[in-house]
Amino acid sequence: MVGQNIMRNLIVHTPSKPGNLGKVTTVIGAHGGDIGDIKTLKVGTLTTIRDITCTVEDATVLDTIVKSINALGNGIEVRAISDDVLKAHEGGKIHMTSRMDLHSIEDLRRVYTPGVASVCEEIQRSPEKASYYTSIGNTVAIVTDGTAILGLGNIGPVAGMPVMEGKAVLFDQLAGISGVPILLDTSDPDEVVETVKHISQGYGGILLEDIGSPHCFEIEERLKEDLSIPVMHDDQHGTAVVTLAATLSACRYAGVDIKDAVVGQIGLGAAGLAICRMLMAYGVSEVYGTDPQESAVMRLRQYGGNVLNSIEEVMAHCDIVIATTGVKGLIDPSLVREGQIILALSNPYPEISPEDAIAAGAAYAADGRLVNNILGFPGIFRGALNANAKDITYPMLVAAAEALVECTRHGDLVPPPLDHNVHKIVAKAVERIALKEMVHEG
Ligand SMILES: NC(=O)c1ccc[n+]([C@@H]2O[C@H](COP(=O)([O-])OP(=O)(O)OC[C@H]3O[C@@H](n4cnc5c(N)ncnc54)[C@H](O)[C@@H]3O)[C@@H](O)[C@H]2O)c1
Ligand SMILES: O=C(O)C[C@H](O)C(=O)O
Ligand SMILES: [Mg+2]
Structure with a gap:
């Protein structure tokens, strides 16, 4: 609708x-x-x-x-x-609480001065103990510059705060992670990278959220390179993981090997380009994309994708169509072909409603409420933090996508987002790969 x-x-x-x-x-x-x-x-x-x-x-x-x-x-x-x-939303959705109760002066001396000083000294002597004696290892910074808040556009970080608080709620409830929103008043890649680097030692990981393209690409690449804690741009890789899972399920129902699927991506920004890269890396040989921005199209070519000139061409040529443009109602139902799979993922309003797509002949259709990175980022970070991973790698993301497919009930594209077991299974799969990679490296 x-x-x-x-x-x-x-x-x-x-x-x-x-x-x-x-x-x-x-x-x-x-x-x-x-x-x-x-x-x-x-x-x-x-x-x-x-x-x-x-x-x-x-x-x-x-x-x-x-x-x-x-x-x-x-x-x-x-x-x-x-x-x-x-x-x-009155009063905000999150609140930092203490894990200790203060009932007596003794409690006070243990939790605070003077007792706390010995813990500081312990960490000073052995910095690795910070992950044991502080909350750092279980806390993720949710960093935004407010330039691509959902599909609402560049509305600024403060207007985007309800989304960041929402991500913190999901981190807490689905993965037991403390998420701390960090609102940046700059989009300049040098400044963003510098700022995040300067605050990073207080966090076990960095979730970049709703940072627009193309600056999001450079920011994420540089932070991944420079920091030795997991960094992930949710709108790129969280989305790509869940979309790969939905595509794998759809192909299974259609009796098509995903490698032979013809996939079209409308919108090649943060989410769209990452989805194309993920599908190509997974072995899909025919990935097509369209975007009015020449630079976006160039990036797809660079990664080996094929370019089509219009939405009409994508709809006419591709069996699976994914849209992440932020443009409500962009896909006219008359363009939908019988048996097509349509994932119109823009939030808050999809490019075509699942109901309209199905009525127009699509075999499967979903919007961004269903195929949503809520199914990705909590478990991915839980797994990475559990493993003490220094990075979030492509094999870890694939493991997350395959875990989601495993949890998907027959006939559905993705599992239910509030099933805690799903997030646990994703976390376990990610942790397993992270530990394996660490053994190989070490
Ligand atoms: N469901 C999810 O989990 C999920 C995750 C991430 C993003 N999204 C949604 O995807 C949308 C885009 O997010 P983003 O972070 O990629 O933003 P972005 O600004 O990085 O990218 C949007 C891209 O769409 C392109 N575009 C705009 N109009 C177009 C048109 N008519 N035809 C083709 N391309 C067009 C733009 O040129 C741009 O490259 C937002 O609505 C967001 O809510 C959904
Ligand atoms: O926030 C969401 O619901 C998903 C995604 O991160 C988006 O930007 O749309
Ligand atoms: Mg987002």
């Missing part, structure tokens, strides 16, 4: 009689509202109160829905509309 832009909660009162909820949901659906959760807040003898989560295209549609529900009459009424998304 392209354009399902706003989510609101409708507090609806109905007389406590069967059939009234049905009337309300019918009205919402008839006007194009997408119903999420329905919570019953109160069942009284006379009145039932429900909280209905509803996603709609814009405020006008919402207004029409509310008026139409109220027009049902007979005591059916929308009593309040609340914005639960904004409410959930």
